[in-house]
Every structure is written in C-alpha cells, then in structure tokens.
Amino acid sequence: MVRVTIWNEYRHEREDDEVAAIYPDGIHATLAGVFEGNHEVETATLDEPEHGLTEEVLERTDVLVWWGHEAHDEVDDEIVDRVQERVLEGMGLLVLHSAHFSKIFKRLMGTTCNLQWREDGGTERLWVVDPGHPIADGLDESIELPETEMYGEPFDVPEPDRLVFTSWFEGGEVFRSGCCYQRGNGRIFYFRPGHETFPIYENDEIRRVLRNAVEWATPTEGAPRTFGERE
Amino acid sequence: MVRVTIWNEYRHEREDDEVAAIYPDGIHATLAGVFEGNHEVETATLDEPEHGLTEEVLERTDVLVWWGHEAHDEVDDEIVDRVQERVLEGMGLLVLHSAHFSKIFKRLMGTTCNLQWREDGGTERLWVVDPGHPIADGLDESIELPETEMYGEPFDVPEPDRLVFTSWFEGGEVFRSGCCYQRGNGRIFYFRPGHETFPIYENDEIRRVLRNAVEWATPTEGAPRTFGERE
Amino acid sequence: MVRVTIWNEYRHEREDDEVAAIYPDGIHATLAGVFEGNHEVETATLDEPEHGLTEEVLERTDVLVWWGHEAHDEVDDEIVDRVQERVLEGMGLLVLHSAHFSKIFKRLMGTTCNLQWREDGGTERLWVVDPGHPIADGLDESIELPETEMYGEPFDVPEPDRLVFTSWFEGGEVFRSGCCYQRGNGRIFYFRPGHETFPIYENDEIRRVLRNAVEWATPTEGAPRTFGERE
Amino acid sequence: MVRVTIWNEYRHEREDDEVAAIYPDGIHATLAGVFEGNHEVETATLDEPEHGLTEEVLERTDVLVWWGHEAHDEVDDEIVDRVQERVLEGMGLLVLHSAHFSKIFKRLMGTTCNLQWREDGGTERLWVVDPGHPIADGLDESIELPETEMYGEPFDVPEPDRLVFTSWFEGGEVFRSGCCYQRGNGRIFYFRPGHETFPIYENDEIRRVLRNAVEWATPTEGAPRTFGERE
Numbered sequence: 001m002v003r004v005t006i007w008n009e010y011r012h013e014r015e016d017d018e019v020a021a022i023y024p025d026g027i028h029a030t031l032a033g034v035f036e037g038n039h040e041v042e043t044a045t046l047d048e049p050e051h052g053l054t055e056e057v058l059e060r061t062d063v064l065v066w067w068g069h070e071a072h073d074e075v076d077d078e079i080v081d082r083v084q085e086r087v088l089e090g091m092g093l094l095v096l097h098s099a100h101f102s103k104i105f106k107r108l109m110g111t112t113c114n115l116q117w118r119e120d121g122g123t124e125r126l127w128v129v130d131p132g133h134p135i136a137d138g139l140d141e142s143i144e145l146p147e148t149e150m151y152g153e154p155f156d157v158p159e160p161d162r163l164v165f166t167s168w169f170e171g172g173e174v175f176r177s178g179c180c181y182q183r184g185n186g187r188i189f190y191f192r193p194g195h196e197t198f199p200i201y202e203n204d205e206i207r208r209v210l211r212n213a214v215e216w217a218t219p220t221e222g223a224p225r226t227f228g229e230r231e
Numbered sequence: 232m233v234r235v236t237i238w239n240e241y242r243h244e245r246e247d248d249e250v251a252a253i254y255p256d257g258i259h260a261t262l263a264g265v266f267e268g269n270h271e272v273e274t275a276t277l278d279e280p281e282h283g284l285t286e287e288v289l290e291r292t293d294v295l296v297w298w299g300h301e302a303h304d305e306v307d308d309e310i311v312d313r314v315q316e317r318v319l320e321g322m323g324l325l326v327l328h329s330a331h332f333s334k335i336f337k338r339l340m341g342t343t344c345n346l347q348w349r350e351d352g353g354t355e356r357l358w359v360v361d362p363g364h365p366i367a368d369g370l371d372e373s374i375e376l377p378e379t380e381m382y383g384e385p386f387d388v389p390e391p392d393r394l395v396f397t398s399w400f401e402g403g404e405v406f407r408s409g410c411c412y413q414r415g416n417g418r419i420f421y422f423r424p425g426h427e428t429f430p431i432y433e434n435d436e437i438r439r440v441l442r443n444a445v446e447w448a449t450p451t452e453g454a455p456r457t458f459g460e461r462e
Numbered sequence: 463m464v465r466v467t468i469w470n471e472y473r474h475e476r477e478d479d480e481v482a483a484i485y486p487d488g489i490h491a492t493l494a495g496v497f498e499g500n501h502e503v504e505t506a507t508l509d510e511p512e513h514g515l516t517e518e519v520l521e522r523t524d525v526l527v528w529w530g531h532e533a534h535d536e537v538d539d540e541i542v543d544r545v546q547e548r549v550l551e552g553m554g555l556l557v558l559h560s561a562h563f564s565k566i567f568k569r570l571m572g573t574t575c576n577l578q579w580r581e582d583g584g585t586e587r588l589w590v591v592d593p594g595h596p597i598a599d600g601l602d603e604s605i606e607l608p609e610t611e612m613y614g615e616p617f618d619v620p621e622p623d624r625l626v627f628t629s630w631f632e633g634g635e636v637f638r639s640g641c642c643y644q645r646g647n648g649r650i651f652y653f654r655p656g657h658e659t660f661p662i663y664e665n666d667e668i669r670r671v672l673r674n675a676v677e678w679a680t681p682t683e684g685a686p687r688t689f690g691e692r693e
Numbered sequence: 694m695v696r697v698t699i700w701n702e703y704r705h706e707r708e709d710d711e712v713a714a715i716y717p718d719g720i721h722a723t724l725a726g727v728f729e730g731n732h733e734v735e736t737a738t739l740d741e742p743e744h745g746l747t748e749e750v751l752e753r754t755d756v757l758v759w760w761g762h763e764a765h766d767e768v769d770d771e772i773v774d775r776v777q778e779r780v781l782e783g784m785g786l787l788v789l790h791s792a793h794f795s796k797i798f799k800r801l802m803g804t805t806c807n808l809q810w811r812e813d814g815g816t817e818r819l820w821v822v823d824p825g826h827p828i829a830d831g832l833d834e835s836i837e838l839p840e841t842e843m844y845g846e847p848f849d850v851p852e853p854d855r856l857v858f859t860s861w862f863e864g865g866e867v868f869r870s871g872c873c874y875q876r877g878n879g880r881i882f883y884f885r886p887g888h889e890t891f892p893i894y895e896n897d898e899i900r901r902v903l904r905n906a907v908e909w910a911t912p913t914e915g916a917p918r919t920f921g922e923r924e
Contacts, residue, residue: 088804088849090594110801110876111781114920127384127405128685132552132647136685141385153358153397154372154918156781156877161623161852162390162644166397168405173923174358174397182624183803184849185594221599223590225847227807230866319573319618321825341570341645342550345689362916363783363878370916385687387550387646390623392854393875404692413855415573415618416825454824454832456616458576461635589846589867603847615820616834621855628846628859628867636820636861 002218003040005061006031007053009068010045012196019196027067027194027201034207035214046071051079058082063092063214066099069196075103084108088184089225092217094210097194100155105190108183109157115175116152119195122170124148126177126193130164135178135189135212143205149195151175157190167192178209180216185225187217233449234271236292237262238284240299241276243427250427258298258425258432265438266445277302282310289313294323294445297330300427306334315339319415320456323448325441328425331386336421339414340388346406347383350426353401355379357408357424364395366409366420366443374436380426382406388421398423409440411447416456418448464680465502467523468493469515471530472507474658481658489529489656489663496669497676508533513541520544525554525676528561531658537565546570550646551687554679556672559656562617567652570645571619577637578614581657584632586610588639588655592626597640597651597674605667611657613637619652629654640671642678647687649679695911696733698754699724700746702761703738705889712889720760720887720894727900728907739764744772751775756785756907759792762889768796777801781877782918785910787903790887793848798883801876802850808868809845812888815863817841819870819886826857828871828882828905836898842888844868850883860885871902873909878918880910 008028012019023030028043035041044052046068058064064083068075080103087093087108095105100113126143128136143165152173158181165178177192191213194200201207239259243250254261259274266272275283277299289295295314299306311334318324318339326336331344357374359367374396383404389412396409408423422444425431432438470490474481485492490505497503506514508530520526526545530537542565549555549570557567562575588605590598605627614635620643627640639654653675656662663669701721705712716723721736728734737745739761751757757776761768773796780786780801788798793806819836821829836858845866851874858871870885884906887893894900 084803108803110777110803112877112920116920116923118923125403129384129386129405129407130390130644131385131685131687132644132649132682133684134682137683139685141686141688150923152923153360154362154920155360156918156920158851158874158876159361159393159854163394166384166405166407168399168403171923172356172399174360174399174405176360176397181851182592182594183851184805187594220594220596222595223593223598223601224603225593225849226603227805227809227847227849230809230811230843230845230864315572339572341546341572343646343689347689347692349692359916361875362918363875363880363913364915365913367916368914372917372919381692383692385689387687387689389620389643389645392621402692412620413823413825414620418825451825451827452830453826454821454829455834456618456824457834458574458578458616458618461578461580461612461614461633587865591846591848591867591869592852593847615822615859616824617822621823624852625856628869630861630865630867634818634861636818636822636859636867638822638859 001040002214003060003062004035004065004214005057006041006043006065007067008043008045009071011071012069022197022199027196030201031065034210046074051075053079053083055082058086061091062219063094063217065094065096066102066104067096068102069098072102080104080107087186087188090185090219090222092214092219093186093188094213094217095188095190097192100190108188111158112156114156118150118171120150120171121147122150125168126165127168128164129166130162133162133164134216135164135209137212138208139205145193145200145203147198148193148200151192185219185222189213189217232271233445234291234293235266235296235445236288237272237274237296238298239274239276240302241278242302243300253428253430258427261432262296265441277305282306284310284314286313289317292322293450294325294448296325296327297333297335298327299333300329303333311335311338318417318419321416321450321453323445323450324417324419325444325448326419326421328423331421339419342389343387345387349381349402351381351402352378353381356399357396358399359395360397361393361395364393365447366395366440368443369439370436376424376431376434378429379424379431382423416450416453420444420448463502464676465522465524466497466527466676467519468503468505468527469529470505470507471533472509473533474531484659484661489658492663493527493529496672508536513537515541515545517544520548520553523553524681525556525679527556527558528564528566529558530564531560534564542566542569549648549650552647552681552684554676554681555648555650556675556679557650557652559654562652570650573620574618576618580612580633582612582633583609584612587630588627589630590626591628592624595624595626596678597626597671599674600670601667607655607662607665609660610655610662613654647681647684651675651679694733695907696753696755697728697758697907698750699734699736699758700760701736701738702764703740704764705762715890715892720889723894724758727903739767744768746772746776748775751779751784754784755912756787756910758787758789759795759797760789761795762791765795773797773800780879780881783878783912783915785907785912786879786881787906787910788881788883790885793883801881804851805849807849811843811864813843813864814840815843818861819858820861821857822859823855823857826855827909828857828902830905831901832898838886838893838896840891841886841893844885878912878915882906882910
C-alpha cells in the first residue's frame with residue numbers, strides 16, 4: 001500500500017470560524033479522507049515538533065502532500081532541507097494551492113513561484129490539456145468549480161515537464177493549474193485548486209485527481225544514483 | 232535583411248464577399264504589410280504553379296508564414312516534402328490559425344493537430360505565460376481581441392518546447408495559443424489568432440507578435456548535420 | 463495482462479545464414495520470449511497480409527514493438543496510417559534499433575530520424591542518465607554490450623520528453639539511446655540496442671529494459687479526446 | 694554592447710603553482726579575454742567586498758559568467774539571493790565546469806547538481822547533439838579536448854530545456870556537457886569544460902562556445918512580470 005503523509009499548516013482552521021466550518025478537523029483531516037482505505041495515511045502539522053516531519057516519518061513516506069498558506073516562513077530550513085533530500089531520492093510531492101509559496105516548492109523550482117490572484121469566489125473551469133496523462137484518468141474534458149479564488153498568469157515556475165490542466169476563470173484569467181516536474185528521482189505535482197474558504201477538497205473530481213496524482217508520484221525502483229570520484 | 236515568404240491559400244477572399252471586404256487583396260497582402268520595410272517579403276498562393284513554392288523560392292526564404300483553411304488537401308504532397316525538408320535544414324515556419332490542420336504542420340508534429348472550435352465572435356484574451364520569451368517582447372501582460380473564433384483544448388499537438396501564450400475565451404474555454412517547436416534545425420511557431428471574417432491581422436499587437444516570431448524563427452548558422460556511415 | 467504485439471520485418475533471418483544462426487526463428491520469436499509468461503504476446507511480420515497488423519490485431523494491442531531494417535519502404539502507407547492512429551489513441555510503441563528509419567517512427571517524429579553509424583562490433587556502454595525513470599528500474603548505473611553496431615549523433619529527432627539512456631561507444635561516439643515521447647495519448651520509446659548480427663536481445667539487462675518499457679508504455683485510462691465543433 | 698561580468702573564485706591561481714602557470718592573472722582574466730573587443734567586460738572575485746557583486750554591478754550586467762571550485766561555501770547567501778533575483782528578472786548566467794556545485798546553480802536548479810568525476814587527463818570529445826542551436830553556431834560536429842578532468846552521469850539536474858552538447862570520455866563515460874535552462878526571464882547555460890590544471894579556456898572552439906552562449910543568454914525585452922493581487 002502506498003504510504004501518504006499529509007502535511008498541513010493547520011492555522012486558519014483554528015483561528016477563523018469560517019474556515020473551521022468547512023474544515024472542522026483541519027484541511028489535513030479532509031485530505032486524509034481522500035486516501036483512506038487504499039493507502040496508509042498519516043498527517044503532520046506545523047506546530048508539532050519538527051513540524052511532524054521527523055526523519056522516520058519521511059523515511060516511511062512514499063508521497064507527501066503539502067498545504068500551507070499564512071505561515072510558510074515558520075517552516076524550519078532544516079526540515080525543508082530534509083524534505084528536499086527525500087524528494088531527490090524519490091519521494092513524491094503534491095503541492096496544493098497556496099503552497100505555491102511554500103519554502104519547499106520554491107526550493108525545488110529555483111524561482112519565486114509568484115502569480116496573480118483575486119479572492120472573488122468566481123467560477124473556475126480546469127481543462128484537461130493532456131488527456132493521455134495518468135493524472136487525468138477517468139475525468140471528463142474539464143472540471144468545473146463554482147466558487148474559487150482566482151490565480152492568474154504569469155506563474156513564475158520553470159516550464160513544466162508536462163502540463164495536465166489549464167484553468168479558465170470567470171474574471172478573465174488563465175492559469176497552468178496542474179504542472180508535473182521531476183527533480184532528482186522525485187515526481188512533483190503542483191495542483192492549484194483548494195482554498196480554505198471554499199470546500200474544494202470535498203469535490204469528487206478533485207479527490208479523483210489527488211488520488212491519481214499520488215499514484216503517479218509514487219516512487220518506482222529506479223537505478224543507482226552514484227556520485228563522487230570514480231576509479 | 233530577413234527574407235520572409237507569405238503563403239496563403241487565397242480562396243476565401245475570392246469566393247466570399249464578407250472576407251473580401253476585410254482582406255481585399257488577400258490575407259497574404261495584409262500579412263506582407265506586417266513585414267515590409269524591414270524584411271524582404273514575397274508571397275505565394277495555392278493556385279500558382281507549384282503553389283508558388285518552387286525550390287528557388289524556398290531556397291531564398293528564411294521564414295515561411297503559412298495560412299490555409301478550406302483547401303489543405305489540395306496542397307501537393309511533393310511540395311509538403313519540400314517544405315518539410317527546408318524546415319529541417321533550418322528555415323523558420325509560422326503556422327497561423329486554421330493552418331493547424333495544414334499538411335505541413337501535421338507532418339512536422341506527427342499528430343492530428345485537432346481541437347475544439349466555435350465561430351461565435353466572442354472575446355479572446357491571450358495571456359503571456361512566458362514573459363521572458365523573445366516572441367513576447369514589448370507586449371503587455373495580455374492581448375485582447377474583441378471578436379474571434381474560439382479554439383479550445385484539447386489541442387492534439389506534442390507538448391510544446393515552450394508555451395508563450397494561453398488564450399482565455401469568453402465562452403469558457405482555454406487554448407495553448409502560442410507554441411514553439413524545433414524540428415531538425417528549424418524553428419516553428421504556431422500562433423492561433425487570425426480568422427478570415429475578423430480583421431485580426433490589422434491589430435497592432437498581433438502584428439508585433441508576428442514580427443517577433445519571424446525574428447525568433449530566423450535561422451542561425453548552426454553546426455553540420457552530418458549523417459550516414461562513418462569511417 | 464498487458465497485450466504485446468511484436469512486429470518484425472523478418473527478412474534478414476531468412477536471407478542471411480549469419481543472422482539465422484543468432485535468430486533461427488526470427489527476431490520476433492526472440493522478442494516474444496522476453497514477454498511470455500506475464501504478457502499476452504503475438505507476433506506479426508511484413509510478408510503477412512496487411513503485414514499482420516489488421517484492425518483487429520491493433521485494436522487488441524496495448525503495446526506494439528517494432529523491428530525493421532532493410533524493407534522499411536515496403537510497409538504500406540495505409541498500415542502506417544492505422545498504426546499512427548492507434549498510437550494517438552493511446553497504444554504504446556517501442557521502436558528498436560534500425561527502426562529509427564521506419565515509416566511509423568518518422569511519421570510520429572516529423573523529422574528524418576537520420577544518424578551516423580558504423581558496423582564495427584565495438585563495445586557500447588549505455589549510461590542511465592535518468593535513474594528515477596521507470597524504464598531504468600532495477601538496472602545498474604550502465605549496461606555494457608561487448609559487440610555492437612555504432613550509432614552516433616546527431617540524431618535527427620525532436621528533443622525527447624525524457625532521455626533515459628546515453629550510449630558511449632569505443633570508437634569515440636555518443637548517442638541518445640533511450641528516448642521517451644508522448645504523441646496524442648500514446649507513449650513511444652526509442653531504444654537503440656539490437657542488431658541482426660549481434661545477439662543483443664539475449665542480454666538479460668536489455669530484456670529487462672524491454673519489459674520496463676512495455677510497462678511504461680501501456681495505456682492508462684485517460685480523459686476524453688473530444689474534438690470538433692462545440693455548441 | 695553586451696555587458697559581461699566574469700566572476701571567479703580566484704583561489705587556486707594564488708595557492709597552486711601549477712594553476713598559476715596556466716592562468717597567471719587568474720581564470721577570470723583569461724575568460725575576460727574571450728569577450729574583450731565586442732563586449733563590455735568586468736571581473737569580480739570572491740575576496741572582494743560583496744564578492745565584487747554589488748547591486749550596481751549586477752544591475753549593469755547582461756550576462757554573468759561563474760567559475761568556482763574549492764570555496765563555494767564561502768559565497769554569502771545574501772549575494773546568492775541577489776544573483777538569483779537578477780537571473781529571474783532576465784540576466785543571463787553561464788555556469789562553468791566545477792561551478793555545477795556553486796550555491797547559485799544549486800539554488801536555481803533545485804537539485805544536488807552532483808555527478809561522478811575522475812581527474813585523469815584523458816581525452817574528451819564534446820558532440821553537438823543540437824546542431825540548430827545558436828550556441829553551436831560555427832562549430833564542427835564535435836570538439837576534441839586532449840586532456841581533461843572527467844565528469845560522468847548521472848548528473849543530478851532537471852532535464853535540460855535543450856541539450857546542446859554530450860561529452861564522450863576516453864575512460865568510458867558520457868556527460869550532458871551543455872545544458873540550457875530558463876528560470877524566470879533568465880537564460881542559464883551550464884558548460885562542462887574548464888579545469889584549473891588544463892588550459893581549456895585557451896581553446897578556440899571553447900572560446901567560440903562561450904561567446905555564442907553569452908549572445909544566447911543576453912536578455913531580451915520581454916513582457917511584464919506582474920504579480921500580486923488583481924482588481
């Protein structure tokens with residue numbers, strides 16, 4: 001069974017009633033529910049020791065799911081180093097929504113990961129632009145979300161290895177919403193949907209994408225990564 | 232001076248009064264006007280001998296601009312072979328709008344180049360998703376076209392080497408509107424805007440993109456393409 | 463079970479005693495042996511009606527393996543159309559060695575697929591340059607083949623989506639020996655090793671790569687490829 | 694005129710007689726000589742205040758060339774931040790040889806940038822694998838260096854946007870020796886050749902590559918990089 005660790009900042013849910021109403025046990029609990037049954041799931045949050053990401057936790061994680069927003073700077077650089085090292089060794093990483101600005105994503109991309117945004121609750125339609133990609137398995141041609149925060153281009157990331165989704169926003173913007181990268185042996189998927197004040201992670205199609213993405217990002221055996229001096 | 236050859240099917244303009252009103256001398260004449268002054272420009276059309284694309288014409292062409300729509304099948308396979316060979320040697324190629332279905336583009340892509348479409352005259356906004364790309368030089372963050380034909384994803388082309396524009400359409404669709412490819416030594420740019428019943432090629436920003444794209448696609452010196460048996 | 467169809471030109475083995483000694487039942491029989499047990503395997507050859515690639519055969523094929531050399535031109539264009547269509551729908555395709563010059567590979571790439579070569583029986587070492595790729599699963603850092611035909615750069619193909627192997631040749635050349643592409647929904651892997659006068663396909667590591675590549679190229683469910691006019 | 698700043702660690706040349714014999718005025722002086730005449734050239738070294746890379750210097754630099762080896766860790770993180778920011782804004786960056794392990798390259802790549810190596814003085818042959826790329830302008834099919842340090846795969850970098858050179862080494866290894874990346878608006882070229890104990894930067898073809906690479910990496914005008922909240 002694939003071992004998934006959900007990491008959540010877990011601040012909005014404890015500070016803001018509106019968010020607590022949607023995610024009463026935290027976004028991590030809702031995300032954990034996406035994977036339970038077919039995966040070994042555990043959760044970790046910012047305010048735990050080592051942010052819940054001890055060496056042991058990361059060692060037994062196949063795919064790490066990351067949600068953060070208001071407290072990116074509180075994530076310790078040593079833990080970022082540790083997560084980066086595990087990704088390069090092969091651990092998968094799903095980066096959700098406002099985690100575009102997380103230290104770990106910026107570290108792995110090498111860019112600012114900046115974008116345009118507007119919290120207007122307008123409609124978003126995610127178009128599948130790579131219908132053959134396993135992350136699109138079982139979807140229709142697009143996913144419609146009636147109320148979302150807008151993210152718009154330019155999105156300051158490296159050109160994705162593969163672009164799976166592009167979003168259309170009612171207000172007139174577009175965004176590369178599903179971006180695949182490989183760094184070292186690790187597969188990374190940035191997926192835009194998901195805001196603390198809209199129940200995005202209850203949507204069945206979004207949940208399907210998350211499961212597909214975890215399957216895609218699960219490490220395979222690979223060949224040796226041998227570095228250093230040769231005889 | 233860069234030598235640009237404009238190829239146009241030149242049928243709609245002679246058959247349809249609405250089109251003739253917008254492009255009285257043919258789309259090729261309007262496109263030629265984009266480049267005159269700073270480029271050596273010539274034009275070629277379907278009904279000329281060898282479609283105007285003799286070996287001599289292609290030999291002296293740095294960048295070929297291609298517009299076609301209703302008569303793709305009438306283009307002779309031998310001429311397609313000839314154009315493909317020149318592109319692989321280094322000649323640049325701009326493929327405009329409905330030329331996504333031209334034989335030469337399908338030949339170079341290896342896919343169907345199919346898409347979704349609707350001739351509704353709605354608004355299109357082309358977002359620059361790669362602001363550092365030379366084809367985006369001097370543009371704003373987006374180009375707005377008040378009335379266009381819609382093209383929607385999926386667009387059955389190989390993942391572009393670089394994606395410069397993504398279009399937003401009023402009706403709810405998105406499209407990868409500016410796609411860069413290299414095949415052999417030749418640089419290829421697919422650019423979506425441009426319909427026979429809307430005066431797209433009179434738009435200053437679109438004209439700027441066309442000039443930028445020709446500059447980008449102009450062949451450089453390169454290194455030898457040596458093939459065959461080695462000693 | 464994944465359904466694999468091996469296509470072989472099957473001429474050298476019937477015309478040349480040296481080749482017949484290595485591949486007495488044809489290269490297709492040896493390749494079929496790579497997959498038997500865990501796959502449904504069938505074979506098809508040039509001189510069968512429709513080259514053995516009827517609509518029914520292709521319809522039930524998950525991954526097609528292609529070996530050809532001296533008779534590429536005898537492959538009927540209609541069959542090439544049929545194979546291309548199936549690849550774009552999602553069928554995987556493995557293109558082996560001298561099949562770089564097959565009609566189907568050139569069709570899907572859009573380039574000449576030309577290269578340099580020398581039949582010198584020197585050593586080849588295939589380095590894994592993407593150790594996290596599933597096609598490299600279980601390999602060492604490189605595969606050594608004591609006697610091969612040399613293929614050298616430049617290799618006139620589009621930049622691969624991912625490059626898995628690069629070959630070193632005793633005579634001083636290098637070659638991109640394992641190239642991944644996606645075209646439409648289909649995954650394509652070009653793999654260099656394999657000559658009719660060297661028993662390459664008996665090598666255990668090469669056989670492992672072939673099995674890994676078939677697994678990688680097996681179609682997944684995907685999302686709809688809907689084209690045409692929208693309401 | 695393109696403004697080039699050469700950054701050199703400048704330690705080996707002051708500490709080691711063998712290196713001083715080859716580069717008596719420092720590697721930066723030799724590299725400056727590659728560009729003098731057609732470029733505005735200045736140099737900067739590790740032991741200057743702010744490593745010679747003040748805001749003013751970076752502001753007026755079009756392309757920064759970076760050579761470092763034994764003292765990567767002494768480069769201040771604030772200066773790395775500053776260089777990264779300028780690259781993302783559009784400044785070009787050439788990363789030479791052992792600078793694969795520089796902080797700035799690791800920062801921009803997001804990976805370890807590790808590799809295999811052996812200081813054996815064997816022959817290297819750099820094959821042009823992308824003969825249409827402007828960095829290959831005017832070269833032959835390969836460049837031969839009689840004595841070099843070996844670098845071998847795997848090279849832990851993201852898949853290059855374009856791969857221009859692949860090296861063959863006498864000892865049996867291969868390496869992706871010329872790798873193009875874009876990050877933000879900046880163009881980055883990693884170029885392998887160049888060791889402190891071999892006079893690589895005196896080689897005419899290597900010097901040609903350096904000039905081509907600077908031309909390729911020179912910033913173009915671009916479009917706005919507008920981020921943040923939209924109305």
